[in-house]
Amino acid sequence: MSAAGPLDRWYESAGVRTGVRRMFHEGAEQGLVFFPEALVPHLGHEAVRALDPERRRELTVRHLYQFLLATTHLETRVVNRAAEPIANGRTPLALTAALRQDAFKVYCDEGYHxxxxxxxxxxxxxxxxxxxxxxxxxxxxxxxxxxxxRLLPDQPQLAGLLQAVVFETLITAVLNELPTDATVVRPVRDLMRDHAKDEGRHHRFFATFFHELWAGLTPELRRRAALALPELIHAALSWDLAPVEDSLRLAGLDTAAARDVLADCYAPTAGADRISEISRSTLRLCASVGAFDLPGVREAFASRGLYEVDGGP
Structure with missing residues (x-):
């Protein structure tokens, strides 16, 4: 008998099969925030602290909008763009029927998210x-x-599959930061909890798929893929700053002040500890296929603060 797969009970447990619609009622949420203030990097900047409370509240709401609406694009344009060829057998890999069906389950989930x-x-x-x-x-x-x-210009399908693996093995850690934060409005916490449950199963699916993908690569492509991964991890954990700048301007900052806030709060080294913590599971996945044993790969991860050459991921 084969081992149970992460999506074997999808018909009984997936959010799209069993979930409820999360509803927002402002009267029940007085005094709560829309996004954890500690996870909105610019709220701590002195120029933003000087704004009146209502403008700061609007900043957190627009940050939530950005998170939610970026999710709609990521799920449909990154994850489902990878799940579809896996499901339809349009990769060079000889995948089992069970794995392909699981990819269709992921596809359904992501549309619902x-x-x-x-x-x-x-x-x-x-x-x-x-x-x-x-x-x-x-x-x-x-x-x-x-x-x-930029990283894999001649391997667009491989790049897309790696993007999905990276995103889906990072996102659960991101989502799990919100549900237990009692300062956040309940429908947001509940939605993030719903999402995290599905994504925990997706994480296991894409980890399994990554092993299949890795086994099918030539030694040269394995090294190139491994060298691309630290940049893909950082790209997946970086905010799109154009909406952030616009949000700061809507809050009353002029362009110069808004850009100063971005420069101070979203510098390349900002949030390095959080990125390292969130990516820990993804790094373990890389280690499980021997990626760090390939020439130059440890150094590539170390240059992004994701690997200590003497200590590992």
């Missing part, structure tokens, strides 16, 4: 009167795509 992320953002905007700005929330996806083109 995109739907309820957009739904909650629309609900909050309607109740609070804080409009969802007409921004391009897919800029984050474009950042990922640009990194992939």
């Amino acid at each position: 995109a739907l309820y992320s957009l739904d909650l953002a629309d609900q909050i905007a309607g109740v609070t009167g804080i409009a969802i700005p007409d921004w391009d929330y897919g800029g984050f996806v474009e950042q990922l795509a640009a990194a992939a083109r």
Whole structure:
């Protein structure tokens, strides 16, 4: 008998099969925040602390909008773009029917995650009167795509599959930061908890798939893929700064002040400890296939603060 797979009970446990619609009622959420203030890097900047409380509240709401709407793009344009060829057997790999069916389950889940992320953002905007700005929330996806083109220009499918593996093995740690934070409005916590449950299963699916993918690569492609991974990890954990700048300007900062805030709060070294912590599981996955044993790979990860050459990931 084969070992149980992470999506074997999908029909009984997936959010799209068993979940409820999360509803926002402002009256029940008085005194709570929309996004953990510790996870909004610019809230601690002196120029932002000087704003009146209502402007700061709007900043957290727009940060939540950016998180939710970027999710709709990531799930449909990054993860599902990888899940579809896996599901339909359009990769060079000889995958089992069970793995391909699991990829279709992931595909269904991600569409549902995109739907309820957009739904909650629309609900909050309607109740609070804080409009969802007409921004391009897919800029984050474009950042990922640009990194992939630069790192693996002649291997677009491999780059897309690696992007999905990286994102899906990072996202659970990100989502798990919110559900237990009692300062955050309940529908946001509940939605993040719902999402994290599905993504925990997706993490295991993509970890299994990554081993299959790695085994099918030539030695040269393994090294190139391994060298691309630290940049893909960083790209997946970086905010798209255009909406952040616009949000700061809507809060009352002029362009120069907004850009000073970005320079101080989103510098390349900012949040290094958090990135290292969130990526720990992804680094263990890389280690499990021997990626760090390939020439130059430890150094590439170390240059991004993701590997201590003498101590490991």
